Amino acid sequence: MNEEIKKSILIVDDDSGSRNTLTMILRHKGYQVDAAGTGREALEKVRAQFYHVGIVDLRLPDVMGTALLEPMKTAQPDMMIIMATAHASIETAVEAVNEGASAYITKPLDVDVLFLQIENVLEKQRLIVENRQLYQAAQRDLAQRLVVEKVLTQRAGQLSVLNQIGRQISSELELESVLNTTAQLVHNRFAYNHVALFLLDDEEEYLNMKTSAGSFGVTPPVDHRIKMRQGMIGWVAHSGETLLANDVSQEPHFINTYSKLISTQSELSVPIRSGLKVVGVIDVQSPEMNAFTENDILVIETLADQIAAAVRNSQLYSQVQTQLSELEQLYATLQEERGTLAQRVAERTEELSSANAELAKAARLKDEFMANMSHELRTPLSAILGLSEALQEEVYGPLTPKQASSLHSIWEAGRHLLELINEVLDIAKIGAGKLAIEVMPTAMEPLCRACLRLIDQPARDKQLTVNFNYDNKVTTIPVDMRRFRQILVNLMGNAGKFTPEGGVIGLDVIGDDAQNVVHFVVWDTGIGIAETEMENLFQPFVQLDKGLSRRYQGTGLGLTLVHRLTELHGGGVTVESQEGQGSRFTVTLPWKLPTKFSNFPAQTGHKGETQLITPDDGQRSNEKPLLLIAEDNDTIIQTYSEYLQAIGYRVIVAHNGIEAVEKTQETRPHLVLMDIQMPQMDGLEAISRIRADQEVAHIPIIALTALAMPGDRQRCFDAGANGYLSKPVSLVDLTTTIRSLLAQ
Secondary structure (H helix, E strand, O other), X not given: OOHHHOOEEEEEOOOHHHHHHHHHHHHHOOOEEEEEOOHHHHHHHHHHOOOOEEEEEOEOOOOEHHHHHHHHHHHOOOOEEEEEEOOOOHHHHHHHHHHOOOEEEEOOOOHHHHHHHHHHHHHHHHHHHHHHHHXXXXXXXXXXXXXXXXXXXXXXXXXXXXXXXXXXXXOOXXXXXXXXXXXXXXHHHHOOOEEEEEEEOOOOOEEEEEEEEOOOOOOOOOOOEEEOOOHHHHHHHHHOOOEXXXXXXXXXXXXXXXXXXXXXXXXXXXXXXXXXXXEEEEEEEEOOOOOOOHHHHHHHHHHHHHHHHHHHHHHHHHHHHHHHHHHHHHHHHHHHHHHHHHHHHHHHHHHHHHHHHHHHHHHHHHHHHXXXXXXXXXXHHHHHHHHHHHHHOOOOOOOOHHHHHHHHHHHHHHHHHHHHHHHHHHHHHHHOOOOOOOOEEEEHHHHHHHHHHHOHHHHHHOOOEEEEEEOOXXXXXXXXXXXXXXXXXXXXXXXHHOOOOOOEEEEEEEEEOOOOEEEEEEEEOOOOOOHHHHHHOOOOOOOOOHHHXXXXXXXXXXXXXXXXXXXHOOOEEEEEEEOOOEEEEEEEEEOOOOHHHOOOOOEOOOOOOOOOOOHHHOOOOOOOOEEEEEOOOHHHHHHHHHHHHHOOOEEXXXXXXXXXXXXXXXXXXOEEEEEOOOOOOOHHHHHHHHHHOOOOOOOOEEEEEOOOXXXXXXXXXXXXXXEEEEOOOOHHHHHHHHHHHHHO
């Protein structure tokens, strides 16, 4: 420890062995150490000199250590005191701290803990002293601010007077009256002994005095005039610069232009300018030396600007009078036009209001149409996909290979139709600004591999080679996992679709540290894109070559979705392509995680293998779980019922929301599958009523909806649902969710 910054420590302990040992340890550490064996001795030392830290034993022969806290802090307010005792307790520690102790340690002393406590209290002491110094500096700064405030207050008073003068000047249109008013106000409010106002004549040879006020007992005649360059006033009119003489005997330009004013000792002359031209001078004089300050110059110069404005106003006044009749005629014409314009504005406003109402109605109808279309299309799809999935699971018995192949084709066609519906709905949501993404830190490599698995079978069918090159320094990036998967699968699907058999497609993931971005490059050796088609590449419902639309299925929405979803992630998409040689689509996304996501666990993007789940996996009781299916579509009821019964559940059915509430109350099922859009009472209302009944409020509810519109998921959870699935529902996903909720 540097000798110049040694800290002094006082040890107060009646045990000489402990005292000596601690003294030796602290001195070895570089501290200056003093010691006392009693409370009385300690107080004498503290009153005699300053110690940075006191280490005080709780039990002393003549006094309790806590009794020393107040007198020691009184003698040395900045001293930091650490209480030490072999009889530790929470109550003792609290008492010591309340009495003023800075820290508390127990015996036998742990040297490392002691050193840490000493450093802590010294740091606390430093902060206290530093804060006090800052406070004192703030007090000094406050005093200086008060001085400045006083000056500003004085200045504000002067500005207030100038403002008053300005208002009085602006209220006068006759120049003579304006000048007389100004001279009197300046003399009265600023206590200048003599004030005179001069205006330059038309020939610009003489300055004629137009008015004066408060002379030293005399008043120059009104026809008093001064030649250009004569005296301070004439020189200021010639040079256009302010001239101050606080001792006129030392000013070469000073001339007593009026012999009766013999007492002038200080003079200030300021030009009156109209634009760049000097039109006059305002002159103030005093019988005292050093009468004027820089502030006086500022005040008079400001006043000169106001007088110049008054001069200009006066000159314009006569012109205004001659133009008044013309203006009155013009006003009458304008009034007539105003009436016509007001009528046109009212008509236009009414048209706009009507148009806005129609737009609002159209937007509402569009939302209703999209919701209804989603429901009407997804509901039969739920039955198609559900039944085909149940049949493939051989719920109704074993299948021949041909039957299995046919069912798989039905299921694939249904999934394809669902993808098309989802693309249309997603584009509509994005266009309406209603599609939100949930960005979370996501492990990229497993997510990319999961996307590649989705296109693995189509690639095998066409004997395509799939390359995957991954930059290992890219670990996690912030994305919405579902939407990012949608981006990659769309691009990889297109690459496979437009690449002939035996071709190559690939995904390259490249981290760019310098730009803090990650590039996802999807490339192929396919048919490529014509340069003339590039500008339409990301337009919705556009397929680039009409001939291709007959060869390749699709809505023309895939690339539009890729482009807009990438923009929602704060990234961009670029494309390079040559006809007959393939294409390269590069999706660029921000890399490093924002602070607000840094504490979230990374999503992996990987799901385990699907499997048929039975009630025994999540139900310990021998009784088969009872499930209530609330659904108005008979085909879906049949699909869910037969599948769930086949894998070991008992099932009852309600065909509307009212039945769902009643049967829940009557049968107390283990779980409810609640369709949201039902007759008589919708699913949201039914969920709310079940949750309001304390007898059945605990029963888990899975909301099933074919609407899939923005906010549906949250509305279901707000009503009281425990789970949410969007139709068409995968039977594996359904049983997984059922099992999870029953296991809770």
